[in-house]
Amino acid sequence: MCCFSKSVDVVADTNIFARASKDGRQFLVYSMQFGAEHDLAMILPIPTPKGSAEDAVKFISLKKYEAFFDDLRKGFPIQKGRGPKKEPMLGGLGAALPVVEVGDFIASFVPAVKDFARLDEKFRLPEGVWVKLPQYKEFGFAVFKLKKPEKDLSKVHPMAFEFPRADKKVLFFPTVHIHDGTVSEKADFDHSLFCQVEGNGLMAWDESAQLAESFVKVKEAHGIVDGNAHVYRKVMKGEFENKDILV
Template identity: 50%
Template sequence: MCCFSGNVTFVRGTRIFSRITEGGRQAVVYQMEFGAKQELAMILPLPVAKGADEKAVKFIDLSGYKDLFRDLRSGFPFPRAVSRGRDEPLAAAAGGLLEVKQVGAYEASFVPTVKDFTRLDPRFRLPAETWQALPAYADHGFAVFKLRAGEQEVHPMAFTFPTRHPETLFFPTVHIHDGKVHPEEDFDHDLYCQVARTGLFAMTRWQESERLASAFTKPENAEQLIVGDAHVYRRSLVGKMKNEDIILATA
């Protein structure tokens, strides 16, 4: 889900990598280009395991591997575009302000529940009515990245979280760019993933790399989020589409 706490002038070139890692955790790497006239936050709702606390998300600094997605794209010399398938105020949460971590060029926080947004700087929240329009995220946690004003390509944002659905991969692709939830949005996304099992029916909509990831990426620079001796899958989403997240079954 690409949600912004303020208005953006544009968002393009969104790239997301996802993989299930050890201990029932999911890794997400996210990069995009955007423009904004003032500082704001990008908010990514996550299907965290129930009971996850504010220490549950591990943020990973990939500022030293800004070209990760360019490398991933180089593993797919023949592009193939694929269309996709499928009023109460917040109560104050207990506890003090949420921890803020410096992760490369960003300040990042994990918000365990919707109510915990009251523990975050007001500039980096979405209006309560936005979450009321998205009841499916009522029990999610939220990774929050604070972004500077201006036009820029952000370096990859990365983290792992304990997922409640280790048999699926979650891609946060729902759009909120103006504080409102629209039924359809314009997509400009490249999705990448690695899965433990190949030959899955769901992967027929994805393009498989011809080579192992180590042939066109640098796993050692990606903090081992990429498995070097496995293939990578890619799916491109371009055009007007239903405004929803992508969930890929892997089992």
Template identity: 45%
Template sequence: MNVQRVANTRIFARRLDVSHQAIAYQMEFSAAEDLAMILPIPVIPGSREDAVKFINLEDYSTFFDDLDSAFPRPKSLGRGAPAAGSIVPSETLKVQSVGSFEASFVPSSADFRRLDKRFRIEPETWNKIPDYSDYGFAVFKLKRGDHEVHPMALRFPSRHPDKLFFPTVHIHDGEVHAKEEFDHEIYCQVDRPGMFAMTKWEESPGIAKTSCKVDKSQNLLKADAHLHRRRLKGMLDNKDIILGTA
């Protein structure tokens, strides 16, 4: 696919309960044709096709701007840069309308054959990343042109009750490189101070409700919790970020 530019990728993650995690994702991009944003997610193996809930943030397009505003700016800084189910599957995957784009949950890499061929990544590509052999995949179908889409968001049943997952692996034109150019900002909230090892993270001086419209976040944000931010810049290992316990 002819993707001309991807920039200003921003990701938010929070554990919602012992079984579920939420992710929000936004980027700017230019493309000459329709394309797909594919986010591998560590769902509980065997999750059904309805296990992932997509969240419509069309009415809160400034979600990430508000997260950014929670942190002091001593100087001008740029933003960051982009298992088989337990039931017999239907022939085609369900497509959901989520604000200005369409989304599908692909339960396993083998199920990509049931997705529109324009938006598939062939199984051989996923085989280059063995960790994804039993992951599920959230697929957002995006229109060609020059865009900053409103945040894409979802909640999913996570296999990691004590970890927080950020989908940051880059795959371009079916190739997986050991290192890639990163220009990301990632954000999170944690329920308890000291819950995760966060030595590389900034903490907001105030709680979320002082800078964010929590009532418009579809329960993604916890009003009385602080925010944390980390910048990923430069040529880095091409892997997902998994925040573990302290």
């Protein structure tokens, strides 16, 4: 879900990487370019088990690997790549949620919708939005505080984390759009989705010609990418049904 706590002027060049990790967990890496007039938070709903602990999500800094998605695109040479501080989240009602410094971001895991009351109001969605999204009733949420861009369009370094999955057989891509507090049936996508899967791969996705170790700096990715496996890619540009992608 490309979901922001306040209005944004533009969001473009969204990239998401997903891979299963140990013990039924999943890695997720997210980046985009955006323009906004205020500090705000990006909120990513994630299908965590109900009752997950506040420290169930492990945030991973990729500040030193800003070219993560640039390198992933090198595995698909037919399509050339395109060009694209810290403040605490103050607690609201109840005890403040733990926050983590991860690269240029302040991040927090919100275990359930009700726990947004424990974040400062400017980092929440408008009241009533979650009622329109009942599919997220049992979800948790990864929240990243973003600074107002210094220029019209700002590219942030990749946001990365590992989370426990409610369904250990499914890779989850958060692609539902909420940019202004409203939820539409269709949305404009400018997304490149990347993943690594076990087995015979994905028939409807592009497959890298080589193993990931030949185009990704595996050590700098902190275990997120399996260097001995191929990478799969799905490009979504244009208008699509406004929903998350499951693999």
